[in-house]
Amino acid sequence: MAVSVDEAVATGPARDRTPSARRLGGRGRSVLEVVLLTVLAVVMLFPVLWMIETSIKENRDVYAIPAKFFNFTVTMDHFKDVFVAPGGGRSALSVAFLNSVLVAGVSTALATVLGVPAAWAYSRFSVKAKKDQLFFILSTRFMPPVVVVIPIFLMYRQVGLIDSKLGLILIYAAFNVPFTIWMMKGFVDEVPAEYEDAAMLDGYTRMQAFWRFTLPLLLPGIAATAVFALIFSWNEFVFAIFLTSSDGVRTAPPAIAGLIGGTTVDWGLVAAASLVFALPVLIFAYLVRKHLVAGVTLGAVRR
Amino acid sequence: MSDPVSLTTDRPGQVASTTPPAPGRSRHLSDRWLAVLFISPALLLLLAMSVFPLLWALYLSFTDYSATRGGPATFVWFGNYTAILASAQVHLRALTTLIYVVGAVALQTVLGFSIAYLISRRTHGRGLLTTLFLVPMMLSPVVVGLFWRFMLDAQFGVINSMLGSLGLGQVEWLTRQQTALFSLIVVDTWQWTPFIMLIALAGLTAVPKYLYEAASIDRASEWFRFRTITLPLVWPLLLIAVLFRAIEAFRLFDLVYILTSGGPGVSTETLSFHVYKVAFLGFNTGTASAYGILMVLIVIVLTQLYLRYLNKLKED
Structure with missing residues (x-):
């Protein structure tokens, strides 16, 4: 009660205004909010727009001082350079892109094949110390990559996995399995266990019930989970730069980062390569936008 | 609930349905197996991985092993640990990391929550706005850097x-000791404000309208409503987002590597980057x-905190 009295006093002056003035004030505030949001959106998106502009500018416009925002000659040369080597043939970057597709794709497939059954088992069965196991699994995902990479580097050197795609695939799969289990467990929890019970009453085994009744219902969830795993592997940089070195094995992130190694930097090429690299991620992220909250928190937070 | 399950597993041979599944070895697998x-x-x-x-790494941390020198490693026990904990260099990196983590996460939280609050008050164009704001988060740190x-x-x-x-002077953003760390915080904030925004927005839209x-x-x-309804209901979720970001910021390596390589001098060298060096x-x-094991210990403490709050959130 005391609270509402307090508030009545606080809103006192506003009540003195005529209704029309108040509505105007509300509208003014609303306009202010829209303006504020627009400014924030422009600030957030400007770097991306600038990247797009730079990628289609000719080199002399890229380095123009003061910067040219509108009056520049449009060229697609940088995008051509991303895929085609100066002397014709395939560029090192395009090889790196293919490597990225392979490594991200196979590691995601592996993580999905290992993670989905585990998630189902964790969801359906009473496993000893289930909570502890799940928390342990998630905490492996939080290990600092720079720390993990030291023993992994030594380990790979012993078994000959240094500078090989298989090595990258294995470590990416290991980093995506915890995510897949957590994310998929949420999806499995949403499918009633009664479906399987009913199927088993009809004479199917547990395995068949899973395969024929639950799995089809999980497919959209599996797709969303796999897309996130794909994005994580695609964007990964730390393991890639320490565990691979040769052009034939390197994935796109270290290859693009390698573009700034020399004395002069071709920023137009960097921009074009970054865009080509980022575009699939943005498209994929848009496809799974419904699950974004769960995806970016590694399946821990669900709406 | 458990009755029909135990019934079927007790009598696995009783298959009277119209579609008898092919008998196979998998039938004999019990749930436990x-x-x-x-x-x-x-x-x-x-x-394995x-x-x-x-x-x-734990074993190596008690030895003086060197990856290039090779040869047998001799045990130095806690020598490495005492050397690291006493090192002034490490203290400096810990301070840099602390400034970076606190600065970046605080900025992201304030900005991200503000944007989410503004978006949640709009009725039109919410989806489009959210999508546009989320772009930086999906980019690779390499591209961002x-x-x-x-x-x-x-x-x-x-x-x-x-x-x-605008008539203002030029700033050496990445090549000056005083500004480099600030630039790093700004770039990280640019990339991860959408993360906080996304989670805050999820919390804000979940607040029941009738309240x-x-x-x-x-x-x-308005302020009273915000303080007594919005904030208490969104806070638990926001805290999870903040902790998550803190862990990620603590682990950060790629952005430093690309943006400043720890320089100028050692002004932007975080603990992760120092371990790498x-x-x-x-x-x-x-x-x-x-060094790495000590970092892992800190991450484990932070992760435990994160998981505890997560558990609390799930139980409510």
């Missing part, structure tokens, strides 16, 4: 160009392992 069969491959991969390497490096370039960077046309309606009947002021440039593998 099925659980083990389904879980163990994933756990084995984690043991996460647990075993960490145990190896490269691009900001270009924009912050002292000579032909667009930021200085804009400052110049606000009840409050407006009571003529509660000790391990891969100094090749003091033993020391680096001890």
Whole structure:
């Protein structure tokens, strides 16, 4: 009660205004909010727009001082350079892109094949110390990559996995399995266990019930989970730069980062390569936008 | 609930349905075996690729092993640990990391929550706005780092160009000790504000409308509604987002590597970056392992905190 009295006093002056003035004030505030949001959106998106502009500018416009925002000659040369080597043939970057597709794709497939059954088992069965196991699994995902990479580097050197795609695939799969289990467990929890019970009453085994009744219902969830795993592997940089070195094995992130190694930097090429690299991620992220909250928190937070 | 399950497993032979499934060996797998069969491959991969390497690092951290020198490692026990904990260099990096983590996460939280609050008050164009704001978060740190490096370039960077046309002086964003760490915080904030925004927005849209309606009947002021309804209901979720970001910021390596490489001097060297230098440039593998294990301990503490709040949130 005391609270509402307090508030009545606080809103006192506003009540003195005529209704029309108040509505105007509300509208003014609303306009202010829209303006504020627009400014924030422009600030957030400007770097991306600038990247797009730079990628289609000719080199002399890229380095123009003061910067040219509108009056520049449009060229697609940088995008051509991303895929085609100066002397014709395939560029090192395009090889790196293919490597990225392979490594991200196979590691995601592996993580999905290992993670989905585990998630189902964790969801359906009473496993000893289930909570502890799940928390342990998630905490492996939080290990600092720079720390993990030291023993992994030594380990790979012993078994000959240094500078090989298989090595990258294995470590990416290991980093995506915890995510897949957590994310998929949420999806499995949403499918009633009664479906399987009913199927088993009809004479199917547990395995068949899973395969024929639950799995089809999980497919959209599996797709969303796999897309996130794909994005994580695609964007990964730390393991890639320490565990691979040769052009034939390197994935796109270290290859693009390698573009700034020399004395002069071709920023137009960097921009074009970054865009080509980022575009699939943005498209994929848009496809799974419904699950974004769960995806970016590694399946821990669900709406 | 458990009755029909136990019934069917007790009488596996009784198959009277119209579609009798083909008898196979899998029928004899009990639930327990099925659980083990389904879980163990994933756990084995984690043991091989996460647990075993960490145990190896733990072993190395007690030795003076060097990856280039090779040869047998001799035990120095806690020598590496005491050296690291007493090192003034490490203290400096810890301070840099602390400034960076606190600065970046605080900025992201304030900005991200503000944007989410503004978006949640709109009725039109919410989806489009959210999508646009989320773009930076989905980009690879490599792309983000490269691009900001270009924009912050002292000579032909667009930021200085804009400052110049406003009549302001030029700033050496990445090549000055005082500004480099600040630039790093700004870039990280640019990339991860959408993360906080996304989660805050999820919390804000989950607040039941009737609470606000009840409050407006009571003529509660906007600020009062925000303080007593919005904030308490969104706070638990926001806290999870903040902790998550803190862990990620603590682990950060790629952005530093691309943007400043720790420089100028050591002004932007975080703990992660320092571990890398000790391990891969100094090749003091033993020391680096001890350093890494100490970092892992901090991450474990933070993760425990995160999981505890997560558990609390799930139980409510």
